[in-house]
Amino acid sequence: MIPFTYARAASAAEAIRMGAMPDAKYLGGGTNLVDLLRETIEHPASLVDVTGLSDAIEERPDGGIVIGAAAKNTAVAAHPAVRSRFPVLARAIVSGASAQIRNMATVGGNILQRTRCTYFYDDDGxxxxxxxxxxxxxxxxxxxxxxxxxxxxxxxxxxxxxxxxVALAALGATVRLEGANGTRTLALTDLHRLPEDHPELDTVLAPGELITAIALPPLAYAGRAAYRKVRDRSSYAFALLSVAAMLDVADGVVKDVRLALGGVAHKPWRAWKLEAALRGQPAVEDSFRAAAAAELADARALHDNAFKIGLAERTIVAVLAGLAAKGPNGGQP
Incomplete structure (x- = not known):
C-alpha cells in the first residue's frame, strides 16, 4: 500500500493551498480516483477532500445555470431547472452511471475522470x-x-x-478554475486536450488548479434536445458512441444546431464542422447525412472499430431527424 495524507478543505482557497503540495490530488466523490489508487496508477502523497466546497445549483435571471463543482450528479440530473431548461444534461447524467455512482460522483470529478482503456489499467506488462x-x-x-x-x-x-x-460540450458550458495565479474561465471544449505527443496530460489545468463551478449559458431551443447512447448492454456501460444534440428549426430550415459526440475521441467532441454545414439547410435527412459526413471526413479507424464511423453517421442522422419531427419543447424528461 502507498501511504498518503488526507485533509478536508473548508474553502477553495484552503484547497488550493493544500493542492500546491508536491504530488497532491483533489478528491471529490472518488468514483474514479479510488479505482486509480487501487490499481496504483495514481499514487499521490496527499489527498485534498473538496466535497465541502459549493454544491449549489443557481438559476440565473437570464435563464442560465451555475453548478458548484461539488454538486452530486444525482442532484444535477434531478434539479427542476436542469430538467426543464437543459434536459439533454439530465439525460446524459442518468445514462452515464448507476444510481449508486451518481449519488457519490461530483460534477468536477466527472469532468476530470480518466480514460477506461484496458491497457491504461493493465500495469502487468x-x-x-x-x-x-x-x-x-x-x-x-x-x-x-x-x-x-x-x-x-x-x-x-x-x-x-x-x-x-458530452452534453456540457454541446450546451457550450464554461468551467471556472481557481489556482495560485487567480481565477480564470474556460470553455469546456478547451479544457480537455487531444493526446498528440503527451497523452499523460488530460487537460490544460495548471498544477494545483481547481474546478470550482460550471456555467450553462441560456439557450432558447435547449428544450428540443436528445441524448442517445449506444452501448453493448442497456444497463450501466461506457458508450461505444453517444450523441448530444439540440436543434432549432423554422419553416423547415435549420436556424441553429448544437451537437457533440462521445466515445469517439480523447475529449468530448464538439461537432463544429457538422454545425457549420447544417445551418441554413433544409431540416431533412439528406442534409443531416451530408453534415455528418463532413464531420466524420477525418475519422480514422483501427482494426476493431471501423464500425464506429458508420454507426456515428447513422446515429447522428436518426437523432437529428427525431428532433426535427418534434415540437420546440418535445422530449423533455
Missing amino acids: ARCNKRSPGQGCDAIDGFNRMHAILGASDACVAVHPSDMC
Whole structure:
C-alpha cells in the first residue's frame, strides 16, 4: 500500500493551498480516483477532500445555470431547472452511471475522470503512454473496439469516458478554475486536450488548479434536445458512441444546431464542422447525412472499430431527424 495524507478543505482557497503540495490530488466523490489508487496508477502523497466546497445549483435571471463543482450528479440530473431548461444534461447524467455512482460522483470529478482503456489499467506488462510516457501504446495494435476514431495520435487512441461532458460540450458550458495565479474561465471544449505527443496530460489545468463551478449559458431551443447512447448492454456501460444534440428549426430550415459526440475521441467532441454545414439547410435527412459526413471526413479507424464511423453517421442522422419531427419543447424528461 502507498501511504498518503488526507485533509478536508473548508474553502477553495484552503484547497488550493493544500493542492500546491508536491504530488497532491483533489478528491471529490472518488468514483474514479479510488479505482486509480487501487490499481496504483495514481499514487499521490496527499489527498485534498473538496466535497465541502459549493454544491449549489443557481438559476440565473437570464435563464442560465451555475453548478458548484461539488454538486452530486444525482442532484444535477434531478434539479427542476436542469430538467426543464437543459434536459439533454439530465439525460446524459442518468445514462452515464448507476444510481449508486451518481449519488457519490461530483460534477468536477466527472469532468476530470480518466480514460477506461484496458491497457491504461493493465500495469502487468501492457504498454501505455498515458500511464508511463514514452512506453508505447498497445491499444493501437491490440483490442481497440472502444477506441478513438477522431483526434487520436500515434501516442494514444483512448477516449474520454464521460457522458455528462458530452452534453456540457454541446450546451457550450464554461468551467471556472481557481489556482495560485487567480481565477480564470474556460470553455469546456478547451479544457480537455487531444493526446498528440503527451497523452499523460488530460487537460490544460495548471498544477494545483481547481474546478470550482460550471456555467450553462441560456439557450432558447435547449428544450428540443436528445441524448442517445449506444452501448453493448442497456444497463450501466461506457458508450461505444453517444450523441448530444439540440436543434432549432423554422419553416423547415435549420436556424441553429448544437451537437457533440462521445466515445469517439480523447475529449468530448464538439461537432463544429457538422454545425457549420447544417445551418441554413433544409431540416431533412439528406442534409443531416451530408453534415455528418463532413464531420466524420477525418475519422480514422483501427482494426476493431471501423464500425464506429458508420454507426456515428447513422446515429447522428436518426437523432437529428427525431428532433426535427418534434415540437420546440418535445422530449423533455
